[in-house]
Amino acid sequence: MAILVYAESQNGKFKKSSYEAVSYGRALADESNQNLVVISINSEEPKVLANYGPDKVLSIKDASLINFTAQNFANAISEYAKKEEASILVLSSTADSKYFVPLLAVKLDAGLASNVVSSPISISPLVVKRSCFTNKAFNNTTLKGSTNIICVLSNSFGVHEKQSQPEIIEVNTSAYNDNKVKVKSVDKVIGTVSIADADIVVSGGRGLKGPENWHLIEGLASTLGAATACSKPVSDMGWRPHTEHVGQTGKPVASNLYIAIGISGAIQHLAGINASKVKVVINNDSEAPFFKVADYGIIGDAFDVVPKLTEKLKAFKSQ
Amino acid sequence: MNVLVCISNVPDTTSKINFIDNDKLFDTNGVQFIINPNDEFGLTRAIWLQQKDQAIVTVVTVGDISCEPILRKCLAIGANKAVRIDYNALDGFAVAEQLKSLCEKESYDLIICGRESIDYNGGMVGGMLAQMLGFSYITNCISIDLNGNEVEAKREIDGGIETLSSSLPIVIGAQKGLVEESDLIIPNMRGIMQARQKPLDVLASVNSSVKSSVDQFEKPPVKGSVKLVDPENIDELISLLHNEAKVI
Numbered sequence: 001m002a003i004l005v006y007a008e009s010q011n012g013k014f015k016k017s018s019y020e021a022v023s024y025g026r027a028l029a030d031e032s033n034q035n036l037v038v039i040s041i042n043s044e045e046p047k048v049l050a051n052y053g054p055d056k057v058l059s060i061k062d063a064s065l066i067n068f069t070a071q072n073f074a075n076a077i078s079e080y081a082k083k084e085e086a087s088i089l090v091l092s093s094t095a096d097s098k099y100f101v102p103l104l105a106v107k108l109d110a111g112l113a114s115n116v117v118s119s120p121i122s123i124s125p126l127v128v129k130r131s132c133f134t135n136k137a138f139n140n141t142t143l144k145g146s147t148n149i150i151c152v153l154s155n156s157f158g159v160h161e162k163q164s165q166p167e168i169i170e171v172n173t174s175a176y177n178d179n180k181v182k183v184k185s186v187d188k189v190i191g192t193v194s195i196a197d198a199d200i201v202v203s204g205g206r207g208l209k210g211p212e213n214w215h216l217i218e219g220l221a222s223t224l225g226a227a228t229a230c231s232k233p234v235s236d237m238g239w240r241p242h243t244e245h246v247g248q249t250g251k252p253v254a255s256n257l258y259i260a261i262g263i264s265g266a267i268q269h270l271a272g273i274n275a276s277k278v279k280v281v282i283n284n285d286s287e288a289p290f291f292k293v294a295d296y297g298i299i300g301d302a303f304d305v306v307p308k309l310t311e312k313l314k315a316f317k318s319q
Numbered sequence: 320m321n322v323l324v325c326i327s328n329v330p331d332t333t334s335k336i337n338f339i340d341n342d343k344l345f346d347t348n349g350v351q352f353i354i355n356p357n358d359e360f361g362l363t364r365a366i367w368l369q370q371k372d373q374a375i376v377t378v379v380t381v382g383d384i385s386c387e388p389i390l391r392k393c394l395a396i397g398a399n400k401a402v403r404i405d406y407n408a409l410d411g412f413a414v415a416e417q418l419k420s421l422c423e424k425e426s427y428d429l430i431i432c433g434r435e436s437i438d439y440n441g442g443m444v445g446g447m448l449a450q451m452l453g454f455s456y457i458t459n460c461i462s463i464d465l466n467g468n469e470v471e472a473k474r475e476i477d478g479g480i481e482t483l484s485s486s487l488p489i490v491i492g493a494q495k496g497l498v499e500e501s502d503l504i505i506p507n508m509r510g511i512m513q514a515r516q517k518p519l520d521v522l523a524s525v526n527s528s529v530k531s532s533v534d535q536f537e538k539p540p541v542k543g544s545v546k547l548v549d550p551e552n553i554d555e556l557i558s559l560l561h562n563e564a565k566v567i
Contacts, residue, residue, distance in 0.1 A: 095476055099458050101443075102411075102415075102443040103449070103450040105443065105530075106447050106450035110530070111530035112441075129537075132440055133330075133439075136538075139533045139536050140537075141531050144530050144531060144532065145530045180485060180486070181457055181485045183481060183483055184482040185481070189478055196478070236500060243475060243479070243480070245495070248356075249332070257560070277564075277566070278564045294545045295564065296556060297548070298547070298548050304550065
């Protein structure tokens with residue numbers, strides 16, 4: 001019996017959410033007196049995982065898993081989960097993990113809870129708290145499979161360092177050849193932070209009056225190393241691409257800091273960003289609903305406040 | 320071509336979310352139920368296939384009789400027939416098994432689910448169904464083109480778009496972008512009248528394995544009031560974010 005964590009990497013480097021998943025696995029392993037086994041796939045730095053407490057690392061190097069495909073990743077992880085007799089699997093709630101985890105659950109005949117926001121409420125039976133109604137509420141879910149899978153929401157449990165001396169086993173294979181779905185091409189914006197990976201998100205709404213004013217958002221975002229996002233009307237009017245739309249029918253946001261500029265705060269928008277820890281609103285309408293959910297607010301004109309804020313932050317960062 | 324669109328009955332996006340019975344049940348009082356938005360994008364895409372390639376579009380939901388109004392709405396939008404599997408949908412795994420039993424009786428080339436429902440946000444049924452049936456699966460799908468058995472699809476990924484090739488039969492997870500919001504079909508009077516004549520079959524449930532249960536709901540803690548910062552004193556905001564919130 002073991003707790004098994006899949007630590008997701010991209011271009012050989014682990015995502016921050018992977019360290020959070022390993023930290024979660026460590027806590028679970030301690031509470032249930034089991035070993036913590038971490039799987040990495042084509043990572044160049046499996047040793048880094050020793051900072052987060054695994055007992056064993058399976059570093060899989062597999063040419064057939066260089067491109068992500070849901071079926072091959074589900075096949076690989078289910079194979080190692082069976083070999084290690086995993087009782088609970090822990091993954092992060094990234095887009096790729098959420099894509100393949102339902103396949104994995106069927107292969108392992110496992111119970112599955114996604115968007116889990118805190119350490120288990122109880123181990124036996126296994127009860128976890130997850131976000132539901134698009135962050136408008138939480139529910140306690142009891143997982144009843146003989147194997148169970150938990151997907152941890154980003155920035156919810158946190159990264160907890162804990163040094164260990166894991167046995168690192170390198171496994172070289174080329175074993176996964178399902179080609180029901182093939183990747184033809186990937187079109188990624190290079191050099192910007194994606195909303196899913198971002199610690200800080202700067203988001204603009206209709207208050208910015210037009211796409212020509214987006215340099216204000218981009219300037220602030222690049223000063224903070226943040227991702228840019230937008231409200232639904234902005235993407236509907238074609239000012240910004242759909243991939244930036246955050247909210248109930250857009251992308252969910254679970255960043256540490258969310259800065260909303262010229263966004264009034266429709267209930268659907270607030271639902272989508274509610275999992276963010278700290279929210280700042282800049283709006284000239286003091287009645288805007290966003291002020292009810294924000295931690296900090298400035299009632300003022302974005303065209304006046306944002307350039308000043310960007311300048312001050314530049315100065316602050318260079319200190 | 321046979322297309323199946325799986326539909327969830329969910330509270331309207333503007334609903335206030337409340338719970339009753341010691342926070343054990345969702346309070347449906349005063350809540351209007353709608354077609355899950357991600358499913359509705361998928362339904363419109365399916366109707367386009369019906370209009371262009373004479374596809375037969377079936378809609379299915381797993382639930383009790385209270386789900387029938389949204390199935391009638393799907394028929395009014397243009398689906399050819401509707402199926403309700405009479406089962407109390409409590410767990411994604413069990414719902415996927417109910418759908419599997421339907422899919423094994425009929426033969427669907429394309430199955431469309433929403434990428435996730437906006438109530439439980441599990442995002443699991445489509446992928447589970449694909450794996451149970453041995454079909455291909457593409458989620459977060461924002462475009463699909465069919466050429467005979469060949470499928471070319473686009474999927475939204477973190478920070479970009481991936482183009483994929485596959486073949487029928489396939490399950491896709493639909494979301495905004497598969498069709499635009501302005502493309503969504505609003506039922507007209509003729510559609511509503513026709514929907515009354517279209518078949519809505521009720522199937523008995525099959526045995527399925529429930530692997531999770533929702534025991535207790537909780538609302539997020541009430542937020543303290545916002546700290547306002549004077550627009551002339553932006554240094555204070557930076558100081559609060561650095562020293563108090565510790566996020567920069």
